[in-house]
Amino acid sequence: MYKLRIIVSISILFAVNSCTPSFDDPRYNTGTADFTSYVALGNSFTAGFADAALYVEGQENAYPAMLARQFMMVGNSGEFHTPLLDAANAIGGVNPSASTDPLQTTTKFILGYATGCDGVTTLTPVPYGPPNTQNNSYLQNIFASMGPFNNLGVPGIKSFHLDNPDVALLSPTNKNYNPFYARMASDPQFSTILGDAQLVNPTFFTLWIGSNDVLGYATSGGISPVSAGMNWVDISPIDTFKLALTNAVNKLLATGAKGAVGNIPDITDIPFFTSIPYNGLNLTRQGQVDTLNNLYASLGIIFHLGQNAYVVADSFAPGGVRQIQAAELILLTIPQEEIRCNGMGSTTPIPDKYWLDQDEMDLIRNITIAFNNHISSLVNNYPDKLALVNFNAYFNNLTAGIIFNGVTYTPEFISGGAFSLDGIHPNQRGYALIANQYIAVINATFGSTIPQVDVNKFPGIVFP
Amino acid sequence: MRKILFTLFSFLPLFSLAGGFQINTQGEKANGMGGSATGIGKDASSVYFNPGSLSLQEKSCIMGGFNFVSPRASFLSPINGNVDAEKVNFTPFYLYGFYKINRFTIGLGVNNPYGMGSSWGDDWEGKYIIQEIKLNTFYIQPTVSYKITDRIGVGAGFVYATGHAFVRKAVPVTGVSTPYGEAELDGNGHGFGFNAGLFFKLSEQATAGLSYRSRVKLNVKDGDATFSGIPSSLSSEFPASAGFNTEINLPSTLSVGLAYQFNDKLMVALDFNLTGWAVYDSLNFEFPDHPDLDSRSGRNYKNAIAARLGGQYKITKKLDFRAGIAFDESPVRDGYLSPELPDANKSILTFGAGYQITESLSADLSFMLENFAERKDVNYETNFSGKYKSTVTVFGIGVNYVF
Numbered sequence: 001m002y003k004l005r006i007i008v009s010i011s012i013l014f015a016v017n018s019c020t021p022s023f024d025d026p027r028y029n030t031g032t033a034d035f036t037s038y039v040a041l042g043n044s045f046t047a048g049f050a051d052a053a054l055y056v057e058g059q060e061n062a063y064p065a066m067l068a069r070q071f072m073m074v075g076n077s078g079e080f081h082t083p084l085l086d087a088a089n090a091i092g093g094v095n096p097s098a099s100t101d102p103l104q105t106t107t108k109f110i111l112g113y114a115t116g117c118d119g120v121t122t123l124t125p126v127p128y129g130p131p132n133t134q135n136n137s138y139l140q141n142i143f144a145s146m147g148p149f150n151n152l153g154v155p156g157i158k159s160f161h162l163d164n165p166d167v168a169l170l171s172p173t174n175k176n177y178n179p180f181y182a183r184m185a186s187d188p189q190f191s192t193i194l195g196d197a198q199l200v201n202p203t204f205f206t207l208w209i210g211s212n213d214v215l216g217y218a219t220s221g222g223i224s225p226v227s228a229g230m231n232w233v234d235i236s237p238i239d240t241f242k243l244a245l246t247n248a249v250n251k252l253l254a255t256g257a258k259g260a261v262g263n264i265p266d267i268t269d270i271p272f273f274t275s276i277p278y279n280g281l282n283l284t285r286q287g288q289v290d291t292l293n294n295l296y297a298s299l300g301i302i303f304h305l306g307q308n309a310y311v312v313a314d315s316f317a318p319g320g321v322r323q324i325q326a327a328e329l330i331l332l333t334i335p336q337e338e339i340r341c342n343g344m345g346s347t348t349p350i351p352d353k354y355w356l357d358q359d360e361m362d363l364i365r366n367i368t369i370a371f372n373n374h375i376s377s378l379v380n381n382y383p384d385k386l387a388l389v390n391f392n393a394y395f396n397n398l399t400a401g402i403i404f405n406g407v408t409y410t411p412e413f414i415s416g417g418a419f420s421l422d423g424i425h426p427n428q429r430g431y432a433l434i435a436n437q438y439i440a441v442i443n444a445t446f447g448s449t450i451p452q453v454d455v456n457k458f459p460g461i462v463f464p
Numbered sequence: 465m466r467k468i469l470f471t472l473f474s475f476l477p478l479f480s481l482a483g484g485f486q487i488n489t490q491g492e493k494a495n496g497m498g499g500s501a502t503g504i505g506k507d508a509s510s511v512y513f514n515p516g517s518l519s520l521q522e523k524s525c526i527m528g529g530f531n532f533v534s535p536r537a538s539f540l541s542p543i544n545g546n547v548d549a550e551k552v553n554f555t556p557f558y559l560y561g562f563y564k565i566n567r568f569t570i571g572l573g574v575n576n577p578y579g580m581g582s583s584w585g586d587d588w589e590g591k592y593i594i595q596e597i598k599l600n601t602f603y604i605q606p607t608v609s610y611k612i613t614d615r616i617g618v619g620a621g622f623v624y625a626t627g628h629a630f631v632r633k634a635v636p637v638t639g640v641s642t643p644y645g646e647a648e649l650d651g652n653g654h655g656f657g658f659n660a661g662l663f664f665k666l667s668e669q670a671t672a673g674l675s676y677r678s679r680v681k682l683n684v685k686d687g688d689a690t691f692s693g694i695p696s697s698l699s700s701e702f703p704a705s706a707g708f709n710t711e712i713n714l715p716s717t718l719s720v721g722l723a724y725q726f727n728d729k730l731m732v733a734l735d736f737n738l739t740g741w742a743v744y745d746s747l748n749f750e751f752p753d754h755p756d757l758d759s760r761s762g763r764n765y766k767n768a769i770a771a772r773l774g775g776q777y778k779i780t781k782k783l784d785f786r787a788g789i790a791f792d793e794s795p796v797r798d799g800y801l802s803p804e805l806p807d808a809n810k811s812i813l814t815f816g817a818g819y820q821i822t823e824s825l826s827a828d829l830s831f832m833l834e835n836f837a838e839r840k841d842v843n844y845e846t847n848f849s850g851k852y853k854s855t856v857t858v859f860g861i862g863v864n865y866v867f
Binding site (some may be wrong): 020021022024025111113123165403404405406407417438451452453454456457458460461462463464 | 517536537539540543544545546548549551589590591592593607636637638639642695696697698845846847848851853854855859
């Protein structure tokens, strides 16, 4: 009986002591880099721009903010300042480039129902609210009260704006004025973005610049009359680009910081360029086919029932019009109402600014390669101080789908889950995937063990 | 075996005993001895372990009991560090009886040979893969055994099986007030199989057995799938409720066992099992009214072996002490490990005790500790990666009545 009592009590002890086989808390290490103070430089992708606007929620979860939170596990001080818009502007957001007047802004897009001119209601991006014509408080400079800033992402800048004090100068003749920098500059008209980066005494930086040097041209449909120039619609001259990048990298390294540098994605991997099918002209009635065949008879363009290639304006084509080719691209900015009800793409050709022809695409591709080659060579000069984040390859991989913890992400507009409603900027989950790209490369280059970000916990596309 | 820990419980009904989600705690005497029961043939649990031995046993017998199973799992995530699975406990039971009529014996068994359950919390990082899963099975087996000679017995039983499966996971759609949706699948199924065995009395001391429990295909028809938290613009893709069909393939087990009575105090037994898990190739769901929701998911299990060694020592005339060890291979291949069933090769340690209350009535206790090897994997389909570590403890109690 005595032995039975022992056995029973031991068994109860074991049964009650159903301890969980937990793992020890992991220790993350910083490798050869120092993440104490982190500064991020870049354009709208770095600022957290999404859904066609800069708004507070996007800023709070911009990828540099995500990185800063991860860096806290490897020594970051926890001080990360973003030039947040205030609550009034948080209603929608700001996008001064939506009109030529920086004082007139528009709001962000959300997914909602809209009835088109053809009476068809679809689920489509719609403005969250009316344009913000009254409240321009966002233009007030906030450096004194909220700076210095760790997120120096400025929507709309090209490579040569990083070291240019004119960026904060509001003047009718200054085409380099950018209200996003003007509101956070440490000394408007005298300070530069690169100069402001030094104010946080950075030990680590990320630099992702140059996309607009080619995207400005691409998103405006390649209408620039020059082969290279300094306007938004131009491609930056290659020497200007190289000088600007080299200068930026040198100045940032001179602070003693190490960093990660991102390169430029291909436009064919971005839904803004690939969502509208070249043959979206759907003719359902024979009468429509007959009218178009007659209209273009002299040019020999033949239509049929079903899907047809759109008609586009091409000054090099006979008659100035032709059908778009399968490999050519139509931009997401094309006004849907014109296509649906006013014959754009059929009875009237699609204007130059809404599409890219093969030559324009070749130019963009070659320039992207040249720019990226320069970025790679810069990084290769400092193998122990700089890491290259190959976003060109990453966005290409995204087209095949990336699965994160059971959820699949693709670049498809709206349904793919990785891009926001403007078709160019990622949504927060897309930015989280980008943050993980930085982390993977930083870990590989500097030997750190920074943990990944949980992509799925950020908001995705919100459906009504 | 590396583990020298002797647990009193050797029953682990619900949480993958013989690899995968087989439960090998089907009798306390067997449990106490590492589950090495095929060649012993001394109690009514042979209805399950080896029906051939029933006709060679001396007396008719009824036996019943249940086990208290506590699986505990932890996951080391590259994002969030250590995550503990929620604590769930199970109580599978068994009831066996057989009646001797001359050379024939008729018997009946009801038990829960397969089951599993995992719950990881609603908001954890794997919520789009699984939040909660439960599988219960119930087998009923009418059995016949025939004494061919005084040394050879044969037996067979027909198996009718029912099962209940429940799966809950998050749906990656975000609404204005719902960060993600929920999907719940709930279904009952049934299937058939058989259980056959041969038992040999090799000598006064040695006995051996061979048994084969067939595979059972549980057909789940008209299961209930409900989707909630779905934004109204997507309600046509994810209806509030839909019927589904699925099939759960439960494997066969081929066992061979040996038992040797050294003296009137000590008996040792050895068992090998080969479980045909390769039949569990994929898990598919079919939605007859919503084919867009149909899904196929590879599982690609492989056949798995287990080896068991147990001993029973008569401490006093009334009190037996038991101990056993076992090694159980996991049928889950690398690349297929998933938090629904974080399986791994396991080492098992058991303890048991039996007490003769009266001449006819006895009671048994058993305790089993299963230790799963730490296992790291990246799942091919979901890209979910991390390390898993699990243990299961089982406490069992049963009574035996001979007549």
